[in-house]
Amino acid sequence: MNNAMMDAVQAANRDSSMQAEQPLLTVDGLTKLYAPGKGCMDVNFNLYPGEVLGIVGESGSGKTTLLETLSARLQPDRGSILYHQKEGAVADIYEMTESRRRQLLRSDWGVVHQHPRDGLRMNVSAGANIGERLMAVGNRHYGDIRKVGLEWLKAVEIDENRIDDQPRTFSGGMQQRLQIARNLVTNPRLIFMDEPTGGLDVSVQARLLDLLRNLVMELQLSVIIVTHDLAVARLLADRLMVMRRGKVVEQGLTDQILDDPQHPYTQLLVSSVLTP
Amino acid sequence: MTVMIDVQNLSKQFTLHNQGGISFTVLDNVSFNVSSGECVALHGTSGSGKSTLMRSLYANYKPQKGSIWVHNGHETIDIADAEPRQVMRLREHTIGYVSQFLRVIPRVSTLDVVMEPLRMKGAERDEAEERATGLLERLNVPERLWSLAPSTFSGGEQQRVNIARGFISDYPILLLDEPTASLDNHNRDVVVEMICEAKGRGTALVGIFHDEEVRSKVADRLIDLTNGTETE
Numbered sequence: 053m054n055n056a057m058m059d060a061v062q063a064a065n066r067d068s069s070m071q072a073e074q075p076l077l078t079v080d081g082l083t084k085l086y087a088p089g090k091g092c093m094d095v096n097f098n099l100y101p102g103e104v105l106g107i108v109g110e111s112g113s114g115k116t117t118l119l120e121t122l123s124a125r126l127q128p129d130r131g132s133i134l135y136h137q138k139e140g141a142v143a144d145i146y147e148m149t150e151s152r153r154r155q156l157l158r159s160d161w162g163v164v165h166q167h168p169r170d171g172l173r174m175n176v177s178a179g180a181n182i183g184e185r186l187m188a189v190g191n192r193h194y195g196d197i198r199k200v201g202l203e204w205l206k207a208v209e210i211d212e213n214r215i216d217d218q219p220r221t222f223s224g225g226m227q228q229r230l231q232i233a234r235n236l237v238t239n240p241r242l243i244f245m246d247e248p249t250g251g252l253d254v255s256v257q258a259r260l261l262d263l264l265r266n267l268v269m270e271l272q273l274s275v276i277i278v279t280h281d282l283a284v285a286r287l288l289a290d291r292l293m294v295m296r297r298g299k300v301v302e303q304g305l306t307d308q309i310l311d312d313p314q315h316p317y318t319q320l321l322v323s324s325v326l327t328p
Numbered sequence: 329m330t331v332m333i334d335v336q337n338l339s340k341q342f343t344l345h346n347q348g349g350i351s352f353t354v355l356d357n358v359s360f361n362v363s364s365g366e367c368v369a370l371h372g373t374s375g376s377g378k379s380t381l382m383r384s385l386y387a388n389y390k391p392q393k394g395s396i397w398v399h400n401g402h403e404t405i406d407i408a409d410a411e412p413r414q415v416m417r418l419r420e421h422t423i424g425y426v427s428q429f430l431r432v433i434p435r436v437s438t439l440d441v442v443m444e445p446l447r448m449k450g451a452e453r454d455e456a457e458e459r460a461t462g463l464l465e466r467l468n469v470p471e472r473l474w475s476l477a478p479s480t481f482s483g484g485e486q487q488r489v490n491i492a493r494g495f496i497s498d499y500p501i502l503l504l505d506e507p508t509a510s511l512d513n514h515n516r517d518v519v520v521e522m523i524c525e526a527k528g529r530g531t532a533l534v535g536i537f538h539d540e541e542v543r544s545k546v547a548d549r550l551i552d553l554t555n556g557t558e559t560e
Contacts, residue, residue, distance in 0.1 A: 262435045265433070269448065308390055311389065314390065
């Protein structure tokens with residue numbers, strides 16, 4: 053994966069991670085409740101460039117609500133999310149204009165959904181799915197867009213011959229990889245992922261995890277990933293937040309949380325995992 | 329000689345909230361230090377807390393009391409009380425850990441597993457590959473295995489892959505949890521040699537060595553966790 057395109061993204065993100073140690077996101081008192089205990093409550097953390105933060109917890113613990121709120125898709129009831137922009141200024145994402153928020157989601161940020169149909173346009177070609185985001189950031193040259201599209205298909209291990217096929221003809225694993233390519237094509241700094249390996253069988257899951265690990269390492273991406281699978285969290289995340297009934301009950305270094313959990317709920321979660 | 333690790337009054341308790349909330353103390357007020365170029369062996373009966381202490385030094389376990397000061401360039405960081413980000417940086421540049429068992433990543437080749445710590449630090453692929461192949465050769469891991477994922481390897485092969493991964497980065501501090509446990513005599517001697525070379529480079533080492541011969545060859549001091557004494 054050592055081509056010029058990758059190197060450029062890597063260099064850009066390395067530079068920004070060297071620029072003093074400024075958090076990319078500063079989250080303070082973030083609350084979004086649908087009902088008492090339903091949603092997320094009083095969440096605080098900093099995310100630094102190049103860090104992968106995992107959010108774990110059982111179904112209904114508020115993981116997805118938190119992710120939607122963090123990724124500018126769901127207005128919180130209270131609290132703030134400060135984003136350190138590429139240009140250097142720090143702004144609360146819910147105080148930005150709607151158009152600026154949309155622009156962020158199309159360029160600096162990416163969202164990988166659990167179900168590829170939520171993140172892909174199923175009835176246009178794979179190439180167009182990748183190209184769409186490039187066009188959204190101002191690329192107009194068809195030849196260039198197609199070339200970049202081919203490079204990204206290769207980077208996510210999809211046969212280049214499939215560039216003109218629609219994603220509905222792809223397998224679940226391929227769709228998920230296409231979704232990742234679509235997001236990474238604009239050189240994002242921050243990616244949000246909701247159970248990216250959720251619906252895949254284990255062999256496909258392992259392949260996707262390996263791909264994600266390499267992309268995160270080579271591109272110095274910052275990632276916030278929601279998963280209920282602790283093995284996935286261990287492989288991908290540097291840090292974990294454990295959620296229960298909308299609250300973060302424990303957070304820290306991934307292997308510390310999994311190997312020496314302190315909170316009763318985390319202990320229960322870790323000890324409930326079946327190991328084959 | 330610089331003090332690289334300074335453990336002060338370290339205590340670690342485990343509380344099992346889902347098993348009646350029982351609580352037991354594994355480390356009680358442990359203090360010692362390790363300097364550059366020195367190898368300290370943790371000693372004691374099974375259950376005396378050797379592995380717990382080792383894991384605490386790597387911030388894999390969280391002690392309740394005391395501190396573990398780690399010398400890092402021009403600063404000293406208490407890894408027992410550090411932010412995840414600081415721990416990650418220490419693990420990237422300062423502290424290496426050879427665990428007893430290789431935690432395998434599905435699908436990743438042996439060569440990539442060994443190279444990863446250097447790649448994380450930003451080393452070029454060629455440079456990392458050269459070092460990795462050198463170590464694998466030295467540890468007698470057959471070349472035909474390098475492109476395979478180590479999950480199907482024998483215990484001894486996995487352990488040597490793990491050792492290669494631990495030694496690839498020349499960390500100033502290296503933690504070794506029974507690095508020779510499943511090795512034959514020849515490979516055991518290679519590892520002993522590598523440990524002695526690391527000491528010569530000024531690496532501070534802490535290890536658990538059940539093999540008495542290995543221990544006597546590499547360790548400068550013993551920390552006995554059964555009764556809390558220190559011997560030369």
